[in-house]
Every structure is written in structure tokens, then in C-alpha cells.
Amino acid sequence: MNYRNTLCSAAAAVALLSTAACSGGSSTDDGGDDTFSVGIVRFAPSEVTTEGAIKEYVKLAEAAGWEVTTANPDAAVDKAIGAMQDFVQKKVDLIVVGSFDSTTLTSGLRSATEAGIPVASIAGGIADGVTYNLGVANGIEIPDQMIEDMGGEGRSLVLSYTPGPPCQIREKALDEALEDTGITADRQEVTIPGQLESSQRLTTAWLAKNPADGEPLSVWACWDDPALGAYVAIEQAKRTDVKIYGYNGTPAGLRALKEGKIRATSAPDLAAAAKLLFDATPSLVEGGADAEPQDVETPYNLVTSDTIDEYLVAHPGADGS
CATH class of the missing domain: 3.40.50.2300 (Response regulator)
Known part of the structure; x- marks a missing residue:
């Protein structure tokens, strides 16, 4: 995989989310001070990887003055669809959905498409109504x-x-x-x-x-x-x-790796992924619900019991310390 190209594509994904936040707001003529409204459908609080990416994205969006609202369906598909439809009623600029299989969200995606609202997925895959997927590598x-x-x-x-x-x-x-x-x-x-x-x-x-x-x-x-x-x-x-x-290089997983409890994990850079999605948001909002879908692969790093110390030097605090 070409790491540079992957990051660029992921940046587009970030832009997708950022754009969503803006579409319901106002913008200046030069587009430099756009404000967006973004509705984020989380997966579940216990799924710390997606939660980590969303948390980093929300920080960036709120610092930019965007309006961000989140909903927690706790891994229930019907509740996720309900949350999407609520965001449609609120006329947000972008809906971001975390980790749910996009093919199971048909009625929610249909509601968003009919309202002209683009939907970005975090690791849920491309489906009708999803214009951007920030996916995961196969972790081979x-x-x-x-x-x-x-x-x-x-x-x-x-x-x-x-x-x-x-x-x-x-x-x-x-x-x-x-x-x-x-x-x-x-x-x-x-x-x-x-x-x-x-x-x-x-x-x-x-x-x-x-x-x-x-x-x-x-x-x-x-x-x-x-x-x-x-x-x-x-x-x-x-x-x-x-x-x-x-997989996922969670803080608890990295601590377990350092303590010799597990042999290896595969870790994404959540802050970088969130920044990519943030940067991509404006173009996603501008592209609307009928834009050509983009599927982006987020890069992961293999971390083993042999390389954990080196990884933590390069990523201070990744283990929650």
C-alpha cells in the first residue's frame, strides 16, 4: 500500500466529516470560515477505536466552531437508524456513522439521501447513500x-x-x-x-x-x-x-502488549485519521448526497512484544500513560 496516497485519501474522508458539520451553517465567500453542523452516530462506548477517532474529530470540529451532536445507539442497528433520521429532521450538513455495516442502515440512508444530506461511514463500508467510507486495512x-x-x-x-x-x-x-x-x-x-x-x-x-x-x-x-x-x-x-x-492498538491493548500478555496488535493513528476526516469534511458537504462514493483505507502499524517500546517512544501516551 502506498502510505502517502492512503493518507491523502483518508484526508478526504476527514474532509467528508468536516463538511458535514458545515453544510447546515453559514460560509464566507472564500470558504475559509465555513461552519458546519455534523450529526455523529456512534457505535458503542465500549468500541474504543471508533470512539477514539470520533473524540479526536469532535475536538477539531468544535475548535473550528462547528456544531457537533452525537448519538449513542449502543451497537443496536434500529437505534442507529433512528438517530440518523433524527439528524435528518435537524437538517445537519453531514451524518457520520461509526462501525455499523452500512448495508444494514438502508432506511436511515434513504432518509438522508432524500434530504440531500451526505453520509460518511467509519469502517462500515460503501452502500447506497454513503459517499465516503474511512475503512480499515485487512490487517494481514x-x-x-x-x-x-x-x-x-x-x-x-x-x-x-x-x-x-x-x-x-x-x-x-x-x-x-x-x-x-x-x-x-x-x-x-x-x-x-x-x-x-x-x-x-x-x-x-x-x-x-x-x-x-x-x-x-x-x-x-x-x-x-x-x-x-x-x-x-x-x-x-x-x-x-x-x-x-x-487489532486496534487500544491503550489497554498496548499496555497488555508491554506487560507480555499479548503477542501483537495492529494500531491505527487515530489522531491522524480524525485530522484527515476533518480536512475532508468541506468537500464532502459540497459534494452532497449524490457524490461519487470514495472508499479510503486507513493505515495501521504492526506492534509486537519486540517493538512495543519503540512504538511508545514514537507515540507517547498511546498506552494511556
């Missing part, structure tokens, strides 16, 4: 690291979440990576809310079926929360033979 670096660590043999507990587009993308890459190996994947579905407890329970049951004196073992988690839940189960079972892999 995590399966590659796991396969290398396991010597291409063994068994892995796969903790995923079918409704989430990021998990769909990452699990597809995992499946393809494992095709030519001797690693067997045991897939289990994590629930949201309650992902920590769910993954802990699933891992406990899996450990009971896979003793420590057998083949190489690992846990592949679609994001860091299930990885942390898996660690609790592994620690309680007093097992040291299972390596854990996650």
Missing part, C-alpha cells in the same frame, strides 16, 4: 505474524464479530492466510456489549479442549477487547503456552 500483518510464531502448525481460537465490517475484512484475510498452513481455526462469535466476558467464557471452554502438552496454540481476536478477555481466561487457567493476537 497479524495473521502473518501468528503463522510465523506458530511455525505454520497448530490450532487457533478465532474470536470474531460477524456484524462488524472490520471483523469481516480481517477474518477474510485470516482465512486466506491460513489456507496453505497446518493451522486449524476454531471460530467463535463474540457478543457486543459484553465482549470481555464473552471472549473470556469462550476461551475458557476452548482451553479445556486443548491441553498444554499438545500442538502450538493461539488466540486470534478481531479487536483488542476479546484479546484481553482471552488473556484473563488463560491466566486463570495458569497457561503460558497460548499466544494472543489482536
Whole structure:
């Protein structure tokens, strides 16, 4: 992937969000003092990666004098659609939706399109009515690291979440990576809310079926929360033979990595992604609901137990310290 081009495209995504904030407001002739109104439909407070990007975006938007309103549907599709329709009634300039699969939001997207309001998605994918998607990479670096660590043999507990587009993308890459190996994947579905407890329970049951004196073992988690839940189960079972892999580089995930609890994660630069989306907002608002859709891939960085110290030097405070 061309990192520079990806960042430029992501910047367009940021512009999309920024634009949304402005469309309902006023603007000067030179466009330099545009004000926007943006309605943001969050995914769930427990999904810290999307929440982190939204938080950074809101900071930038409010500092620019934009009006930003957020709604929390707590991972419920019907509530997300209701929030979108509320924002349509409020005549915002842009609607931003976090992490929901865009194809499940049909009626909300239809309402926005009929009102001429563009919709930007964070990792939900392109669908009718979505003019910009700030997507995630497939994270192939995590399966590659796991396969290398396991010597291409063994068994892995796969903790995923079918409704989430990021998990769909990452699990597809995992499946393809494992095709030519001797690693067997045991897939289990994590629930949201309650992902920590769910993954802990699933891992406990899996450990009971896979003793420590057998083949190489690992846990592949679609994001860091299930990885942390898996660690609790592994620690309680007093097992040291299972390596854990996650995604998103959350503060808790990075701390766990530094403490040797997990082997690797894949971390986005949330502040940079939010800035890109912020910068792109005006053009997204100007383009309107019928603009040609743009799908942008956000770059991620592989962080392992070998490179965590170096990563934290380059990204101070990323672990919440």
C-alpha cells in the first residue's frame, strides 16, 4: 500500500466529516470560515477505536466552531437508524456513522439521501447513500505474524464479530492466510456489549479442549477487547503456552502488549485519521448526497512484544500513560 496516497485519501474522508458539520451553517465567500453542523452516530462506548477517532474529530470540529451532536445507539442497528433520521429532521450538513455495516442502515440512508444530506461511514463500508467510507486495512500483518510464531502448525481460537465490517475484512484475510498452513481455526462469535466476558467464557471452554502438552496454540481476536478477555481466561487457567493476537492498538491493548500478555496488535493513528476526516469534511458537504462514493483505507502499524517500546517512544501516551 502506498502510505502517502492512503493518507491523502483518508484526508478526504476527514474532509467528508468536516463538511458535514458545515453544510447546515453559514460560509464566507472564500470558504475559509465555513461552519458546519455534523450529526455523529456512534457505535458503542465500549468500541474504543471508533470512539477514539470520533473524540479526536469532535475536538477539531468544535475548535473550528462547528456544531457537533452525537448519538449513542449502543451497537443496536434500529437505534442507529433512528438517530440518523433524527439528524435528518435537524437538517445537519453531514451524518457520520461509526462501525455499523452500512448495508444494514438502508432506511436511515434513504432518509438522508432524500434530504440531500451526505453520509460518511467509519469502517462500515460503501452502500447506497454513503459517499465516503474511512475503512480499515485487512490487517494481514497479524495473521502473518501468528503463522510465523506458530511455525505454520497448530490450532487457533478465532474470536470474531460477524456484524462488524472490520471483523469481516480481517477474518477474510485470516482465512486466506491460513489456507496453505497446518493451522486449524476454531471460530467463535463474540457478543457486543459484553465482549470481555464473552471472549473470556469462550476461551475458557476452548482451553479445556486443548491441553498444554499438545500442538502450538493461539488466540486470534478481531479487536483488542476479546484479546484481553482471552488473556484473563488463560491466566486463570495458569497457561503460558497460548499466544494472543489482536487489532486496534487500544491503550489497554498496548499496555497488555508491554506487560507480555499479548503477542501483537495492529494500531491505527487515530489522531491522524480524525485530522484527515476533518480536512475532508468541506468537500464532502459540497459534494452532497449524490457524490461519487470514495472508499479510503486507513493505515495501521504492526506492534509486537519486540517493538512495543519503540512504538511508545514514537507515540507517547498511546498506552494511556
